[in-house]
Amino acid sequence: MSMAIESTPRRYSRLSVCQRLKIAIDLARCLQFLHHEKGLPHGNLKPTNIFLTGPDLSPKLVDYCLHWFTTPSGIAEQILNLGALGYRAPELANTAKPMPSFKGDVYAFGVVVLEMLTRKSAGDIISGQSGAVDLTDWVQMCNREGRGTDCFDRDIAGLEESPRVMDELLAISLRCILPVNERPNMKTVCDDLCAITA
Secondary structure (H helix, E strand, O other): OEEEOOOOHHHHOOOOHHHHHHHHHHHHHHHHHHHHHOOOOOOOOOHHHEEEEOOOOEEEEOOOOHHHHHOOOOHHHHHHHHHOOOOOOHHHOOOOOOOOOHHHHHHHHHHHHHHHHHOOOOOOEEEEOOEEEEHHHHHHHHHHOOOHHHHOOHHHHOOOOOHHHHHHHHHHHHHHOOOOOOOOOHHHHHHHHHOOOO
16 A cells, blocks of 8 residues: 655544654654765655555655756756745745755654644645634644644544644654754654654
């Protein structure tokens, strides 16, 4: 069995908390290998570049930096600009020629984990009392107001199944989307995720 984490994760809402944690850990390990063993940033991390395979839904990363080598000059930047909307780190937003970066991957990873926790997409515009905001702004705002649990996927948030795990996943994903100078590296993220026990 193989399926991609869709950009609209509503289709795969039946994942348990433990499955979501395992996917996050496995994905972090993939990125840690790329970053620390191969010295390569992924550069285009988003749900459609993550395939869940086998009965245990092991994530496999695809399309890491390959678009830079396979497309003519100028087109690669357009692909990155269009494909990474919602997943691109803020420090790359105003860059004419955004280059893949390790900290950019950490940001995108944080957004993907937020999607798994909330069952909302990075590109969703969420209306609320403070007006319309995107996913990362909405989660950060709820967390600042002490309402972080309001963000969780309702299919699992009401269950007694590991609420602490979801809180810890939320805390890690929020650290991943901090400003670049405060953002952890992938090894730290991976270690923090592996320290969570269900």
